[in-house]
Amino acid sequence: MGRSLLWRPSRPKVRRKPNIVSGASIDVFKVVLVIASDFIAEHSSIKINFQQPKTISDTENMPEYIKAVDIRGGTGERDALFINAETPKPSATEGQAIVKIKAFGINRMDIVQRRGFYPLPPQAPKTLGVEFSGIIESFGPGDHGAFKEGDEVFGLAYGGAYAEYIAVSTRMLLHKPASIDFTTCAGIPEAWITATQALHLVLGFTKGKSILWHAGASGVSVAGIQLSRIAGASEVYATAGSQDKLDFITSKLGATAAFNYKTQDWAEEIKKATGGKGVDYIVDFVGGNYFQQNQNVAARDGRIVLLGTLSGAKVPNADISQILFKRLRIEGSTLRSRDEVYQGELRDRLEQYLPDFESGKLKIFVDEVFPWEQIQEAHKHMEDAKNLGKIICTIS
Structure with missing residues (x-):
C-alpha cells in the first residue's frame, strides 16, 4: 500500500509588500517597461497595464479622512442629513487644538443653517455644530495655556462639531469636571x-x-x-x-x-x-x-x-x-458672529459656574440623547419643540 507524503517547506512563503520606490529605482522601471514592450510586440494578444508606483512624498500628501454629518445638496430638510465618511480631517492652526469629539449639542441655529437661512461667520466651516465635548488629541503651534494632550474638555466653536474631530481655539475650551459626563458637558457651552x-x-x-x-x-x-x-x-x-x-x-x-x-x-x-x-x-x-x-x-x-x-x-x-x-x-444680539475676544470673556464667566454645576446649585437638563447615526431623528426632536432642556448626540 503506497504512502502519500505531505511536504512542508522549511520556511513559509511571505507575500512581501513592494518597496516604495525612490528616484533611483525609476530607471529600473524604465528598463522593465522596454522589455515588456518588446514582449507585447511579439504576443499582441497579451495586455499589460503598468502603473508607476507611488513615491514617499505622494504617500505623505494623501489626505486623511474622518466621518462628519453632511447635507446632501448643501442645504435641505432633515432627510438630507447623512454621515460622510470622506470628510477631510481638520488641521490645527495657531492657537488651536484637535479634539476627538465624544458628544455634541443640537441647537435651533443648526436647523436654520441646514435650511440655508443662517448667515455664517467667515471662519465657520460648513459642518454643523457649535458645542461639543471630547479629548484633546494634538495641538497646532502657539501657547495653549494649561491644556495638554489627553485632557478631557468641552467647548464652543464657530462650527464643525457634528464630526469625529474638530479644530478649535484653546481659548474656547474648558476642562471637563470629573463629576460631569461627556454627554452632559456637551450641552453646556452654547446655552x-x-x-x-x-x-x-x-x-x-x-x-x-x-x-x-x-x-x-x-x-x-x-x-x-x-x-x-x-x-x-x-x-x-x-x-x-x-x-x-x-x-x-x-x-x-x-x-x-x-x-x-x-x-x-x-x-x-x-x-x-x-x-x-x-x-x-x-x-x-x-x-x-x-x-x-x-x-x-x-x-x-x-x-x-x-x-x-x-x-x-x-x-x-x-x-x-x-x-x-x-x-x-x-x-x-447674536453670539456666533462675535469675535474670539468677546466670546473668550464669556467663556471665562462660564468657568466660574463650574463649581455650581458640580454642587447642583445650577442644573444641566438633558432632554434626549441620540447616537449620531440618528441625526435626522435628533433634528426632528428639535423641530417638534417638545424638549425640556438640551438634545445631545453621542459618537461611539
Whole structure:
C-alpha cells in the first residue's frame, strides 16, 4: 500500500509588500517597461497595464479622512442629513487644538443653517455644530495655556462639531469636571454662554429687578432662568406652549410663574402678577409675533433683547409709541458672529459656574440623547419643540 507524503517547506512563503520606490529605482522601471514592450510586440494578444508606483512624498500628501454629518445638496430638510465618511480631517492652526469629539449639542441655529437661512461667520466651516465635548488629541503651534494632550474638555466653536474631530481655539475650551459626563458637558457651552451674554452683557441685569424669558424650556432659557435667580432677580417669569413645560419651569427651574402662550394672554397675566408695572427685562427668541406684547408688558425704562425671530422678522401695522413713552430699549444680539475676544470673556464667566454645576446649585437638563447615526431623528426632536432642556448626540 503506497504512502502519500505531505511536504512542508522549511520556511513559509511571505507575500512581501513592494518597496516604495525612490528616484533611483525609476530607471529600473524604465528598463522593465522596454522589455515588456518588446514582449507585447511579439504576443499582441497579451495586455499589460503598468502603473508607476507611488513615491514617499505622494504617500505623505494623501489626505486623511474622518466621518462628519453632511447635507446632501448643501442645504435641505432633515432627510438630507447623512454621515460622510470622506470628510477631510481638520488641521490645527495657531492657537488651536484637535479634539476627538465624544458628544455634541443640537441647537435651533443648526436647523436654520441646514435650511440655508443662517448667515455664517467667515471662519465657520460648513459642518454643523457649535458645542461639543471630547479629548484633546494634538495641538497646532502657539501657547495653549494649561491644556495638554489627553485632557478631557468641552467647548464652543464657530462650527464643525457634528464630526469625529474638530479644530478649535484653546481659548474656547474648558476642562471637563470629573463629576460631569461627556454627554452632559456637551450641552453646556452654547446655552449657558448665550444666557450669560443676554443677562449680563446686553441687558446689564441689576439685582432686585424682574425678568421674563420666552421659550422657557429651551436650552438658553433653562440656563437663563437659573442664572437670573442666583443673580438676585425679584421675580422670574417665562412662557411656554404646554402644561408639562410650565410645570418644569416652575418646579425644576424655580421660576416665579410661567404662562401658556397658546391658551393664555401671557402679557395680561404678567401685568396682573406685577400689579400693572410689567417686567424690567425681557429675553425674546420669537420676534415678530411678540413685538407688540413685549412693549405692553415691559416696565418703564425696560430693556428687551432679541435673540431670535422664530415667528418671523416682519411686524405689520406696529405701534411703536410705547418705545418712546416708556423709554424702552430694544437690542438685538447674536453670539456666533462675535469675535474670539468677546466670546473668550464669556467663556471665562462660564468657568466660574463650574463649581455650581458640580454642587447642583445650577442644573444641566438633558432632554434626549441620540447616537449620531440618528441625526435626522435628533433634528426632528428639535423641530417638534417638545424638549425640556438640551438634545445631545453621542459618537461611539
